[in-house]
Amino acid sequence: MTPQALIAGVHEFPERKTTKSVLEIQALSARAALEDAGLSKKDVDGYFTVSGNPGIGPLPIVDYLNLNPKYIDGTTIGGSSFVAHVNHAAAAIAQGRCRVALITYGSTSRSSGIAVGTRERIAGDYLDQFEALYGTSTVGLYAMVARRHMHEYGTTSEQLAEIAVATRTHASLNPLALYREPMTVKDVLASPMISAPLHLLDCCVITDGGGALVVVHPDLARDLRTPPVRLLGSAEAIAHTSAGRRDFLVSAAAESGPRAFAEAGLSPRDVQMAMIYDSFTITVLVTLEDLGFCKKGQGGGFVSGGRIALGGELPINTDGGGLSSNHPGMRGIFLVVEAVKQLRGECGERQVPNCRVALVHGTGGALGNRHSGATLILGRT
Amino acid sequence: MTGDRPNVERGSAPTPNPTDRPNVERGSAPTPNPTDYTKPLPEISAESKPFWDACARHELLDVAWTPSSGRGRVYTFTVTHRTQARGFRDDLPYVLAWIELEEGVQVMSNIVGVDPVKVAIGMPVKVTFEDVKDGLSIPKFTGR
Numbered sequence: 280m281t282p283q284a285l286i287a288g289v290h291e292f293p294e295r296k297t298t299k300s301v302l303e304i305q306a307l308s309a310r311a312a313l314e315d316a317g318l319s320k321k322d323v324d325g326y327f328t329v330s331g332n333p334g335i336g337p338l339p340i341v342d343y344l345n346l347n348p349k350y351i352d353g354t355t356i357g358g359s360s361f362v363a364h365v366n367h368a369a370a371a372i373a374q375g376r377c378r379v380a381l382i383t384y385g386s387t388s389r390s391s392g393i394a395v396g397t398r399e400r401i402a403g404d405y406l407d408q409f410e411a412l413y414g415t416s417t418v419g420l421y422a423m424v425a426r427r428h429m430h431e432y433g434t435t436s437e438q439l440a441e442i443a444v445a446t447r448t449h450a451s452l453n454p455l456a457l458y459r460e461p462m463t464v465k466d467v468l469a470s471p472m473i474s475a476p477l478h479l480l481d482c483c484v485i486t487d488g489g490g491a492l493v494v495v496h497p498d499l500a501r502d503l504r505t506p507p508v509r510l511l512g513s514a515e516a517i518a519h520t521s522a523g524r525r526d527f528l529v530s531a532a533a534e535s536g537p538r539a540f541a542e543a544g545l546s547p548r549d550v551q552m553a554m555i556y557d558s559f560t561i562t563v564l565v566t567l568e569d570l571g572f573c574k575k576g577q578g579g580g581f582v583s584g585g586r587i588a589l590g591g592e593l594p595i596n597t598d599g600g601g602l603s604s605n606h607p608g609m610r611g612i613f614l615v616v617e618a619v620k621q622l623r624g625e626c627g628e629r630q631v632p633n634c635r636v637a638l639v640h641g642t643g644g645a646l647g648n649r650h651s652g653a654t655l656i657l658g659r660t
Numbered sequence: 661m662t663g664d665r666p667n668v669e670r671g672s673a674p675t676p677n678p679t680d681r682p683n684v685e686r687g688s689a690p691t692p693n694p695t696d697y698t699k700p701l702p703e704i705s706a707e708s709k710p711f712w713d714a715c716a717r718h719e720l721l722d723v724a725w726t727p728s729s730g731r732g733r734v735y736t737f738t739v740t741h742r743t744q745a746r747g748f749r750d751d752l753p754y755v756l757a758w759i760e761l762e763e764g765v766q767v768m769s770n771i772v773g774v775d776p777v778k779v780a781i782g783m784p785v786k787v788t789f790e791d792v793k794d795g796l797s798i799p800k801f802t803g804r
Contacts, residue, residue: 399745412798413770414740414748419756422738430736430781474756475739523765524707527736527758647736647758648768 284369285500285507286657288316288493289616291598295457295486295605296389302343304385304489309344312491317504318379323493325350325377327364328384329609340383350377356517356651357643358556361492361612363653366513368494378496385489386607395485395608396558397473400645410648418482418559420647422474424527425561429476431528431576436476438579439560440467443480443602445588446557450599452589452629457484458603481560483601483610490612500660508619511636512543512656519649531652532569532640539654540571545636547571550656552621552631553593554614556642557600563587566640567595570654589629597621597629611641615655622659635659706764730787731804732761739776755779759801773802 290311292304299307305328313319326348330336337353350371354363361382368380388395396418400411428434444464450456462480470479500507516534519525540546547570555570557563564578572593573581581587587595596602598617601610618637620626637657644650704712714721737757740748748754755771757779771779772788786804789797 394744397742397744399743399748410768413756413768413800414743414745414751414754415756415768416740416743416745419738419740419743422740423736423756423758426738427736427781472739472741474741474743477738520766523767525766 283497284365284372284510285495285497285503285660286365286492286510286615286619287495287499287503287505287507288312288314288318288491289619290315290491291455291605291613291616292385292489293455295455295488297387297487298390299387301385301387301489302340304387304487305340305383305491306344308385308489308491309381309383312493313381315505316493316495316507317502318493318495318499320344320346322379323381324348325352325368325371325380325494327352327354327361327368327380327382329353329355329360346381348377348381350380356515356653358558358609359515359611359641359643359651359653360609361490362614362639362641362655363515363611363651365492365494365510365615365655366515366653369510369513372494372496378499380494382492382494382612383489384491384609384612386609387487388607389485389487393485393608395606396482406648415648416474417645418477419474420645421559421561422477423647424565425476425481425559428528428561428565428578432579434564434579436468436478437464438583439476439481439564440464440478441583442557442560442563442587443467445582445585445591446596446600446602448588449594449597449629450603452597452627453599453604456599456604457486459599477559477561480602483558483606484603486605486607488605488607488613490616492612492615505623506660508622509658509660510655511545511658512539512541513654514538514542515651515653517649517651527647528565528575530565530569530642530646531650532566532642532654535652535654536570536640539638539656543656543658545656547638549636550593550638551634551636552597552618553595553638553640554597554618555595555640556610556614557596557602558606558610558642560602562642562646563595565646566642566652570638570640589631594631597626597631609643611643611653614639614641615657618655618657622657728765728787729762730799732759732767732785732801734758734771734779734781734783734785735760735766736781737771737779739779757801759785767799770800771802772800
């Protein structure tokens, strides 16, 4: 079934370090996204956000915003959560459970001094007793996938660095990006080793931030302020340790990607730009392979030579990504915001020409033990 | 990922038709398989073979804790240079790894007693237990 939902309004909170609260970030973002859609708070009858840290569950936010939702979803599957929320909102709208779904996110990771990547990784669950004892960190779990990819396919640190460099070039065109100074492959390789083979500049930034999305029933198309973006296909999946027998080079994108493409009736060739969750450079490389933009193992060559930069065959993360622009801990919402702006042709200097179809893929959790993947195929109306 | 799991649908295991064949007691002698069986058959993988071998003996196996040889090879690893994990700063640089045991199961651990620059994928390792307090020992791995 083709999802029947429109993304009518988007907003990315502009500050990267803020004195505002997690609630205030979300309130300001919700107001801006609703204004963008040409709708008002009283139109909202569905509400979606994450539970847990960073970000807090739906209850206090619904209270703070003084909303009266008929449909509430607190799905929390890591950084991809907000991408999955779009999928869930579309399902709720298709079922007639709500007509105007508001999705929000807020975090003060940077001003709170949370070391998202290198802090001890404890989920507080049964599995900690088998993993957290060993000095596990988020970056370490991704680094193990990078090491294995290098071993199996000859992928190099230079190729991973190409991803960071292309993303920084895009950040230089985004006035809101945290880091905008151009950099080179050599700069990435010369940056401190965090968890080998990942260097500092293979890792995303830590920011404060947030945002909001408004997903609506297609019947509301005429009432909207800006031409909405159509959800053409969406899917999600979880990849885990598979009872101790896992190919860690295959991510959840290998499941969610093909299902989202099938729903849209499209293939990777139809996509003009992609927003790929870039917690680390290796995340992008593995995801591009699993989504079918290149064959498994050929990601290193694919990301080289400017192919993923503006002007290349498949520009990705045109906002500067988590690697250079914005990553408060759960970046999924920004992937949707930028893809929507690209499809509307609002990206100025960093606009992908004639952008008709964009792909969004969020990864939540860690590639190196368990993670979620959520894919959206979005189209211009 | 699903390819790693046994490709056996729950409930799809061949069950004798009670009208054709008498119920057999556990451990009793197997009767010959009917050759005209047309329902789905399990695609037996290395992981599920012991289960189906036991079924052929009319024994049902359950998931159970079982001793491992403690021997395996490094599946992948990272040398950690920066960490905020409690108590691990003194160990920097330390090795976090997935080990593939001889039995085919992956476990997460540290590689200890080996210079981190000498650790490589495929390196043979064996378990070593760090006795951290009374009644608590943590399995780690070292070269063999």
